[in-house]
Amino acid sequence: MSSQHFLIRRANVLGENVVDLRVEGATITETGTDLPERDAEVIEAEGLIALPGLVDVHTHLREPGREDAETVETGTRAAAAGGYTAVCAMANSQPVADTAGLVEQVWELGRAAGWADVHPIGAVTVGLQGERLAEIGAMADSRAQVRMFSDDGKCVHNALLMRRALEYVKTFDGVVAQHAQEPALTEDAQMNEGSVSADLGLAGWPAVAEEAIIARDVLLAQHVGSRVHICHVSTKGSVEIIRWAKERGIDVTAEVTPHHLVLTDELVRTYDPVYKVNPPLRTREDVEALRAAVGDGTIDVIGTDHAPHPLEAKECEWSTAAMGMTGLETALSIIQMTLVETGTIGWSDVARIMSTVPARIARIDDQGRPLAQGEPANIVLVDPEARRTVDPQTHASKGRNSPYKAMDVPGQVRATFLKGHPTVLNGCLATPRNAGAEN
Incomplete structure (x- = not known):
């Protein structure tokens, strides 16, 4: 799998601090404000909550x-x-x-x-x-x-x-x-x-x-x-x-x-x-x-x-x-x-x-880590202002037995990064981390 480079711009980390997160390969390599793009794929995250x-x-x-x-x-x-x-x-x-x-x-x-x-x-x-x-x-x-x-x-x-x-x-x-x-x-x-x-x-x-x-x-x-x-x-x-x-x-x-x-x-x-x-x-x-x-x-x-x-x-x-x-x-x-x-x-x-x-x-050492420089880039970006109606028919799971069917709920996952690879982008499933790699 080729190395990927993302700049997550103006994410609200833990709902406390608005920062940029640079992701190179599987790692968060830099955090700060107004980070330069440096050929990164930019993800605009203003208004989104960033969580591990x-x-x-x-x-x-x-x-x-x-x-x-x-x-x-x-x-x-x-x-x-x-x-x-x-x-x-x-x-x-x-x-x-x-x-x-x-x-x-x-x-x-x-x-x-x-x-x-x-x-x-x-x-x-x-x-x-x-x-x-x-x-x-x-x-x-x-x-x-x-x-x-x-x-x-x-x-x-x-x-x-x-x-x-x-x-x-x-x-x-x-x-x-x-x-x-x-x-x-x-x-x-x-x-x-x-x-x-x-x-x-x-x-x-x-x-x-x-x-x-x-x-x-x-x-x-x-x-x-x-x-x-x-x-x-x-x-x-x-x-x-x-x-x-x-x-x-x-x-x-x-x-x-x-x-x-x-x-x-x-x-x-x-x-x-x-x-x-x-x-x-x-x-x-x-x-x-x-x-x-x-x-x-x-x-x-x-x-x-x-x-x-x-x-x-x-x-x-x-x-x-x-x-x-x-x-x-x-x-x-x-x-x-x-x-x-x-x-x-x-x-x-x-x-x-x-x-x-x-x-x-x-005892999973590389998960649940802080969103900080040098840490694994396992990240989720959530839109807390979004509203959605639960429809089990659209779920990725085979199971349709959701007790929340037709319920109006807050929040929407906009992006998920697994070791620096986006499995979800713009609220939609992207590609698995092993895409294009030899297994």
């Missing part, structure tokens, strides 16, 4: 095995469109990514696609069955250098296995990302347990099923002296437990999805399966607690839990529909709408929760 490329710690790319729902190619195209330059791919593919060979396959598919860096998440247990540990050490030593492990979609509910996993990852500074769901309390559950589930006669999914696992696992992490990450926190009680753990110095981090910051279980009254998700949509009280927890730092990052499904898995009866929503192409807009425009956080905080800290949790 977004990093998602929770993406389902489905490949291998479920290419009818998504592929690494289509999923990372969606990521680029949403401003992401790196995604962490969950292990619940078919076959499960529970060996060094499987995680290397996903890693290579990401390299070949070239739309965003792909960092596989390895399974904690073989086949996500919760019976014996997977090849954690081999996956960590593979070319993919896996540092996050999760049985997401299922909970590591066996306390001894969870303890052993925490002990194992501690040896190489890894982290276990727990899907907090006590299975005995959620058997046949269809939605959040509460007044709406009672009205509809649907089996309820109690908040305590999430909270009990989080309480256990933060104590296990404290006992072992290891890192634990809590996936898709969804309840007020979970926030309180995580806050308690952090106050005591326990090494716990947590994520919340965009949809749990805006949607509630009242939407289930429509019986539209697009709103069926794991963990389920909760109450307005939970939504407000989650927003406040992002604002005060109790919740560390936004994880999209991008979960595409083929049409037949969602356009069916509620009881048989698959759980999950797409999110990569709408996450930044939802965060602007729910957190920035409400005054809960600023754009520098958006960089922190959607780029810097996610990269730190996943």
Whole structure:
């Protein structure tokens, strides 16, 4: 791939400073005001917010095995469109990514696609069955250098296995990302347990099923002296437990999805399966607690839990529909709408929760870096004044199961740079980073 030279003119970095950014090759080589063009391709960025490329710690790319729902190619195209330059791919593919060979396959598919860096998440247990540990050490030593492990979609509910996993990852500074769901309390559950589930006669999914696992696992992490990450926190009680753990110095981090910051279980009254998700949509009280927890730092990052499904898995009866929503192409807009425009956080905080800290949790050294001289040119330019109506039919993802269909949302990604290469320009997908290169 030939070296490229761009001058991003008058970008508002983190919403704080208007500067020019010179990008040569894969690096930001100069910052300042009124920089000379020097044969660069000029990108006028006045009025645009510049953030470090977004990093998602929770993406389902489905490949291998479920290419009818998504592929690494289509999923990372969606990521680029949403401003992401790196995604962490969950292990619940078919076959499960529970060996060094499987995680290397996903890693290579990401390299070949070239739309965003792909960092596989390895399974904690073989086949996500919760019976014996997977090849954690081999996956960590593979070319993919896996540092996050999760049985997401299922909970590591066996306390001894969870303890052993925490002990194992501690040896190489890894982290276990727990899907907090006590299975005995959620058997046949269809939605959040509460007044709406009672009205509809649907089996309820109690908040305590999430909270009990989080309480256990933060104590296990404290006992072992290891890192634990809590996936898709969804309840007020979970926030309180995580806050308690952090106050005591326990090494716990947590994520919340965009949809749990805006949607509630009242939407289930429509019986539209697009709103069926794991963990389920909760109450307005939970939504407000989650927003406040992002604002005060109790919740560390936004994880999209991008979960595409083929049409037949969602356009069916509620009881048989698959759980999950797409999110990569709408996450930044939802965060602007729910957190920035409400005054809960600023754009520098958006960089922190959607780029810097996610990269730190996943131990991705070349992502989430400051937009400064000598740093990797992973950049997203966002137009905060733009408005758009969400149309899943236009999304780069194969999944059409967006809960925001027809919603008017703020913000539009105008450009995404992956290591200095524009994957999005003028709001449209451009070319992958490997375009024209030998693979």
